[in-house]
Amino acid sequence: QQQVKQSPQSLIVQKGGISIINCAYENTAFDYFPWYQQFPGKGPALLIAIRPDVSEKKEGRFTISFNKSAKQFSLHIMDSQPGDSATYFCAASGDTDKLIFGTGTRLQVFP
Amino acid sequence: DAGITQSPRHKVTETGTPVTLRCHQTENHRYMYWYRQDPGHGLRLIHYSYGVKDTDKGEVSDGYSVSRSKTEDFLLTLESATSSQTSVYFCAISELATGELFFGEGSRLTVL
Numbered sequence: 001q002q003q004v005k006q007s008p009q010s011l012i013v014q015k016g017g018i019s020i021i022n023c024a025y026e027n028t029a030f031d032y033f034p035w036y037q038q039f040p041g042k043g044p045a046l047l048i049a050i051r052p053d054v055s056e057k058k059e060g061r062f063t064i065s066f067n068k069s070a071k072q073f074s075l076h077i078m079d080s081q082p083g084d085s086a087t088y089f090c091a092a093s094g095d096t097d098k099l100i101f102g103t104g105t106r107l108q109v110f111p
Numbered sequence: 112d113a114g115i116t117q118s119p120r121h122k123v124t125e126t127g128t129p130v131t132l133r134c135h136q137t138e139n140h141r142y143m144y145w146y147r148q149d150p151g152h153g154l155r156l157i158h159y160s161y162g163v164k165d166t167d168k169g170e171v172s173d174g175y176s177v178s179r180s181k182t183e184d185f186l187l188t189l190e191s192a193t194s195s196q197t198s199v200y201f202c203a204i205s206e207l208a209t210g211e212l213f214f215g216e217g218s219r220l221t222v223l
Contacts, residue, residue: 033178
């Protein structure tokens with residue numbers, strides 16, 4: 001039972017384009033929604049996170065959009081660069097200590 | 112970089128043998144986690160700890176046990192390894208229950 005559903009599984013974007021990764025959740029008790037970035041051979045690292053009291057959070061080229069009524073949130077990477085090529089994981093947690101991850105999206109940005 | 116060390120980083124073992132993976136932190140964080148990463152499944156929580164000798168199960172805990180006798184060390188044990196436990200295992204730490212997770216660099220386990 002996947003509590004956090006992530007799509008697409010893989011994404012190919014040209015340099016300068018916009019990368020969009022989507023996630024949907026089921027548990028209405030979730031109140032913390034981070035995105036993690038993972039480079040090959042490394043552990044994931046926090047990229048950006050949002051709580052449901054706001055609908056959008058922007059940090060540089062990275063933006064989280066959050067739709068509480070639809071139980072969906074997405075990551076937008078503006079002006080995508082080859083250095084952004086990595087695997088991205090959405091995640092969610094709520095009334096427990098557990099962070100539940102999506103299945104990951106492998107992003108490739110070509111020059 | 113957060114002070115997290117996983118050992119061993121690579122291990123090949125045979126079915127039925129016991130395996131212990133170690134996670135050591137120098138950050139004095141309260142929470143420690145073991146995840147496994149598999150293609151198509153993302154990161155799945157195996158066990159976690161919210162203090163010394165305080166542990167709880169995650170979503171894929173069958174076949175695994177953990178121990179935390181000191182704040183800095185969190186051990187993951189496969190009592191009798193199976194091929195389905197071939198995976199990359201990540202340890203993570205956190206200061207808060209729903210705060211940022213800091214991950215180690217992973218331990219790649221192959222069970223033949």
